[in-house]
Amino acid sequence: MTTTIRGECHAALISAPGSGQGKSMVTAALARLHRNAGRKVRVFKHGPDYLDPMVQEVASGAPVYQLHPWMTGEAECRWRLAEAAREADLILVEGSMGLFDGDPSSADLAILAGLPALPVIDAWGMAQTFGAVAQGLANYHPDLAIFEVIANRVGSPGHGRLLAESMPAGLSLLGAIPRSEAMAIPDRHLGLVQATELAGLDRQLDAAAEVLEAAGLDRLPARITLEAEAPEPPARLLDGRRIAVARDDAFAFLYRANLDLLEAMGAELSYFSPLADEALPACDALWLPGGYPELHAARLAANAPMRSAIRAHHAAGGPILAECGGLMACVETLVDGEGQAHEMLGLLPGTARMAGKLTALGLQGLHADLGELRGHTYHHSRLETAAEPLCRTRKLAGSEAEPVYRQGALVASYFHGYFPSAPRLTAAIFRGQRFSPLDP
Structure with a gap:
C-alpha cells in the first residue's frame, strides 16, 4: 500500500544561462542568508555532483541529496522534494550547467517537480542586453515558470538600475549582487575545492549572505505545494554485513x-x-x-x-x-x-x-x-x-x-x-x- 506525502514551502531552482555564472555560490549564500534568519533550509543538487553539495551542506546545515530524472528517477525526485517540504521553510535546488543543457536538463527537473526557476545571470559586460537574455530564458519552454532573475557580478548601483530597467514585462529583477570576494570560491580540475579543505568557509558564507541581504535578496521565492508517493523500503539484502x-x-x-x-x-x-x-x-x-x-x-x-x-x-x-x-x-x-x-x-x-x-x-x-x-x-x-x-x-x-x-x-x-x-x-x-x- 502506497503512502502519499504532501508539503508546502517556498521553493526555487537556481540555474543560469551556462556554467561559470556563479549559481553555486549564490545558492549557498541564499541558503545561509535564510538559515541565519531562523528558517529551516533544504538544498538539493541537480545531476551527478559531489563537490557542490559539500558546500551546500555547510551553508544550509542540512543533508544535500542529488535529484536527476534519469539517474535517481522521476519518482524519487518528487518524493525527496515532497518529504523535504513537510518540514522545511525553504527548498533550493541548485541546477547544473545551463538551464536547458543536458537531457534531462535542470529545466526538465523544474517542470517535473513544479518548481519555478530562478536564473542567475552574470551581468559583467552587459547592460540592456541583460533583459534580452532573461526574456529568452523565460520564453524558451512554455511549461517552465520564471518570474524573476538575479544579476550577478554587478559593477555599481547605476549598473544595477540599468539591468532592472531592461527587464521585459512579466519579469522582475530579484536583486543585483555586486562583485565581492565573499562570492568567490576556489576550484580545481574536478570542480569546487572540497568544503573540508576550505579554511574559514563558515565565515565566508556569512559574509556572502550579508552581501545578498544588502542586494535585496532576502525575499522568499514563491510558496508551492509538493506531493508524491513514498517509496517502499528496500529489502534487507545486506543484513549484518x-x-x-x-x-x-x-x-x-x-x-x-x-x-x-x-x-x-x-x-x-x-x-x-x-x-x-x-x-x-x-x-x-x-x-x-x-x-x-x-x-x-x-x-x-x-x-x-x-x-x-x-x-x-x-x-x-x-x-x-x-x-x-x-x-x-x-x-x-x-x-x-x-x-x-x-x-x-x-x-x-x-x-x-x-x-x-x-x-x-x-x-x-x-x-x-x-x-x-x-x-x-x-x-x-x-x-x-x-x-x-x-x-x-x-x-x-x-x-x-x-x-x-x-x-x-x-x-x-x-x-x-x-x-x-x-x-x-x-x-x-x-x-x-x-x-x-x-x-x-
Missing part, C-alpha cells in the same frame, strides 16, 4: 543516498582513512569511492600498513568496490600531475596516469541481470592496463562507455554508481556475489 568506507581528503565522493541505502538494506557502515589509518576497521567488504588520490599519492604510497591491510582483505576474498579514484588506488602505479610515479595497491595490473585534461564525462549505466546501476563518469586520468574488462557501461550521453573490471571479489571502474537505482546489484557487489552483465 559490515562495510568499511574510505573517507578522507583523497576519497570523499559519496552520495548520501548511497550511504542511506546500504544502511536501509541492513549494512553496518564504518569509516576509515587510507591516508592516516594503519589498519582497516572490522569489515566484510570495502568501498573505495572517488576523490583526489592523485593529490595525495605520496601519502598513500607511504602508508605501507594500510596497503598491506587492503591487499590482505582482497587476498582473503573480501569484496571491494572501487570507483574512479578508488580504481586509481587499486592499480600498480599512479602517475600524478607532476609526472611522479607512486606505488599503489596492485590489485589490478597497470598504471593510472593523469592526462592534464578532461578525458571522460557523461551519464552512464551498468546493465546487468540484477538491474541497471545508473550514474556517471568524470575524470582527468587514463588507465593503461592489460586486464580484460568484465563488461562496459551503457553510454547515455557524453564520452565512451567505461570498462568495468573484476579481479576476484574486486569490482573496479571509472564509473560512479547511484546505488538506489539498482539495490540488488549493489548488494551483490558488496556480498562478493557474481552478476551477469547484459549487452549495453
Whole structure:
C-alpha cells in the first residue's frame, strides 16, 4: 500500500544561462542568508555532483541529496522534494550547467517537480542586453515558470538600475549582487575545492549572505505545494554485513543516498582513512569511492600498513568496490600531475596516469541481470592496463562507455554508481556475489 506525502514551502531552482555564472555560490549564500534568519533550509543538487553539495551542506546545515530524472528517477525526485517540504521553510535546488543543457536538463527537473526557476545571470559586460537574455530564458519552454532573475557580478548601483530597467514585462529583477570576494570560491580540475579543505568557509558564507541581504535578496521565492508517493523500503539484502568506507581528503565522493541505502538494506557502515589509518576497521567488504588520490599519492604510497591491510582483505576474498579514484588506488602505479610515479595497491595490473585534461564525462549505466546501476563518469586520468574488462557501461550521453573490471571479489571502474537505482546489484557487489552483465 502506497503512502502519499504532501508539503508546502517556498521553493526555487537556481540555474543560469551556462556554467561559470556563479549559481553555486549564490545558492549557498541564499541558503545561509535564510538559515541565519531562523528558517529551516533544504538544498538539493541537480545531476551527478559531489563537490557542490559539500558546500551546500555547510551553508544550509542540512543533508544535500542529488535529484536527476534519469539517474535517481522521476519518482524519487518528487518524493525527496515532497518529504523535504513537510518540514522545511525553504527548498533550493541548485541546477547544473545551463538551464536547458543536458537531457534531462535542470529545466526538465523544474517542470517535473513544479518548481519555478530562478536564473542567475552574470551581468559583467552587459547592460540592456541583460533583459534580452532573461526574456529568452523565460520564453524558451512554455511549461517552465520564471518570474524573476538575479544579476550577478554587478559593477555599481547605476549598473544595477540599468539591468532592472531592461527587464521585459512579466519579469522582475530579484536583486543585483555586486562583485565581492565573499562570492568567490576556489576550484580545481574536478570542480569546487572540497568544503573540508576550505579554511574559514563558515565565515565566508556569512559574509556572502550579508552581501545578498544588502542586494535585496532576502525575499522568499514563491510558496508551492509538493506531493508524491513514498517509496517502499528496500529489502534487507545486506543484513549484518559490515562495510568499511574510505573517507578522507583523497576519497570523499559519496552520495548520501548511497550511504542511506546500504544502511536501509541492513549494512553496518564504518569509516576509515587510507591516508592516516594503519589498519582497516572490522569489515566484510570495502568501498573505495572517488576523490583526489592523485593529490595525495605520496601519502598513500607511504602508508605501507594500510596497503598491506587492503591487499590482505582482497587476498582473503573480501569484496571491494572501487570507483574512479578508488580504481586509481587499486592499480600498480599512479602517475600524478607532476609526472611522479607512486606505488599503489596492485590489485589490478597497470598504471593510472593523469592526462592534464578532461578525458571522460557523461551519464552512464551498468546493465546487468540484477538491474541497471545508473550514474556517471568524470575524470582527468587514463588507465593503461592489460586486464580484460568484465563488461562496459551503457553510454547515455557524453564520452565512451567505461570498462568495468573484476579481479576476484574486486569490482573496479571509472564509473560512479547511484546505488538506489539498482539495490540488488549493489548488494551483490558488496556480498562478493557474481552478476551477469547484459549487452549495453
